[in-house]
Amino acid sequence: MPSSATFDIGPIGDLVTEEYHKSDGLWIDPYSGGATVADVTNDLNPEIESDYTMQALDFLKQYDDREIDGGVLFDPPYSPRQIKEVYDSIGLETSIETTQATFWSDVKDEIERVCSSGATVISCGWNSGGVGKTRGFERRRILLVPHGGQHNDTIVTVEDRTRTELFEFVR
Ligand SMILES: C[S@@+](CC[C@H](N)C(=O)[O-])C[C@H]1O[C@@H](n2cnc3c(N)ncnc32)[C@H](O)[C@@H]1O
Incomplete structure (x- = not known):
């Protein structure tokens, strides 16, 4: 069955x-919910136990360029509606800006x-876009999880960082 966990x-x-377990490097989880797999966890909801209670974007900004050599678990709200549900539940206002594509x-x-070459990103959602080729990631694995009935499948995408040089040059 589908689950918020x-x-x-x-x-x-x-x-x-x-x-x-494939990597000894540092793994972070900017939208951790109750999950404790990663070495460092963050969730905006103060009711949830996590290492940090911040906006995912601000949490990520704490890290240096290419500091993450293990990976990132990227399991955000999947839709504008889910963003609104989370924000409402913790008493935060949403606007059109909050729920537009730039959220992701x-x-x-x-x-x-923040990802170094070889780091892995595991993205969950309703599409297999992941972080993407244009950001220097190569898709290695996709898991499609059907939940039956009219529920959306959950799509899990595993990508590895393959390219950083070009981005270094541009910066
Ligand atoms: C799909 S759930 C993550 C579930 C988790 N991976 C698990 O297995 O339990 C998404 C989480 O993102 C959190 N969240 C939503 N918006 C956020 C934001 N802007 N910054 C950080 N966390 C946020 C929610 O509180 C929620 O716990």
Whole structure:
């Protein structure tokens, strides 16, 4: 069944654990919910136990360029409606700006900045876009999890950072 605790869904939890153990590097989780897999966790909801309670974007900005050599678990709200539900539940206002595409793309830009070559990003959502080729990532694995009935499938995308030089030159 679908669950807001994504990594409690059997095959997804198995994939995340398997990928995490492939690397000794630093793993971070900017939208951790109750998950404790990563070395450093963050969630905006103060009711949730995590290392940091910040906007994911600000959490990522704490890291230096290419500091992340393990990976990033990227499991944000999947739609504008889910963003509004989270924000309403913790008493934060939403506006058109809060729920537009930059909610996801600004965070992906930061993920690009902090990941070193070889780092892995595991993205969950309703599409397989992940962080993307244009940000220097190569897709290695996709897990499609159907939940039955009219529920959306959960799509898990695993990508590795393959290219950083070009971006260094441009900066
Ligand atoms: C899909 S859930 C993550 C579930 C988690 N991976 C698990 O397996 O339990 C998304 C989480 O993102 C948090 N969240 C939503 N907007 C956020 C933001 N702007 N910054 C940080 N966390 C946010 C929510 O509170 C929610 O716990």
